């Protein structure tokens with residue numbers, strides 16, 4: 001077994017016991033990166049090898065001196081390239097930010113450093129985090145390590161592929177409508193979207209500010225929990241970051257879920273859902289039942305309107321947030337433009353990809369006077385109804401389980417000409433963002449074609465400890481990990 005194959009918990013134990021050093025670990029992860037990265041394209045930039053090794057060496061030396069180390073000391077972490085990193089560039093996988101180097105670190109990145117984590121590099125994504133397949137990147141698509149002919153999901157597809165393939169132990173992603181959970185599901189890892197306000201958005205490049213949250217990825221539940229604890233908490237630089245206590249997100253499984261009330265929405269295992277996916281989720285619910293949980297069905301009355309409401313409100317916010325890319329303040333400027341108006345028009349025409357343009361147009365339309373009441377306002381009302389549905393569901397249930405996505409990973413190109421079909425793959429993930437509540441995705445087995453299936457566990461706002469408890473117990477009871485796939489190099493040409 002290679003060190004890159006170890007889960008976070010195994011890695012941390014080995015580092016503590018001195019079975020291997022941080023340097024051994026990052027060397028293994030970097031070698032793995034060299035072996036598979038040309039097949040996956042998970043990263044936009046990998047940091048300088050010598051810098052990474054030097055950082056690992058410092059951690060090892062500090063450990064030898066008996067110094068107190070942070071909870072992530074020596075752990076290689078990948079960071080999605082829409083999270084600001086000083087000196088490492090931040091492109092959002094867009095031509096419009098080519099060459100942009102933020103003058104500051106995001107709060108989450110600063111906290112990673114304080115916890116002792118080692119940043120490996122910046123990961124590929126759908127341009128400005130808009131997408132569900134990672135095909136909307138100016139740097140080309142990411143491939144799914146389980147099947148190179150398939151998408152890793154999006155928009156945090158690079159982070160998910162990197163963790164699944166062993167190019168990093170942990171990763172940060174961002175989740176506006178499912179972008180941590182859906183790629184985690186497609187790549188067979190754990191992905192957490194915390195409650196809105198749990199993690200500071202300072203330094204996260206804004207897509208839709210009332211939904212955006214930085215989330216965590218790992219091959220095991222505790223890795224995602226430890227990383228979340230490290231980056232959570234109040235931040236004077238983000239007024240939406242809550243000062244609610246950061247609670248315990250990790251722990252050991254007790255083999256017991258008695259008294260825990262688990263709800264399964266009927267519609268999430270019915271029509272339009274791949275029967276193998278529905279079956280895997282029901283089997284997971286059976287495992288929870290065998291641990292003592294009370295499992296029952298429920299109905300979320302307005303969930304069928306979630307995708308429509310999300311794409312109206314999120315695009316409206318995006319059209320406003322992306323107005324700042326004018327060719328003057330950030331990154332790239334089109335050549336040969338004459339005067340301010342032409343600079344703006346030419347830069348935005350040349351440097352935004354098709355999906356970003358589509359969303360700016362849709363969002364601008366939804367906000368236009370005359371249409372505002374019919375579209376934006378109505379979508380916001382639906383958002384409230386969906387949040388109310390959850391509020392009453394959480395009076396009866398502690399967590400709600402669904403598939404993360406209706407199908408396992410689809411093929412590259414399968415939905416690229418049909419944005420609506422692509423949007424519909426977010427049907428189970430967007431409700432949590434609309435309501436601002438917590439949700440995670442974790443593997444619940446493989447399909448008959450060998451693709452990971454994602455199980456989503458949703459909990460009420462700031463009830464992350466309950467969500468992690470159910471995930472941890474299910475992980476312990478459901479048998480061995482999916483492990484790290486081999487990554488067939490030949491698949492790229494297949």
Ligand code: GLN
Pocket residue numbers: 129130131132154155174175176177178179180207314426
């Ligand atoms: N797939 C969704 C979208 O395209 C979610 C994106 C995200 O969470 N960043 O908007």
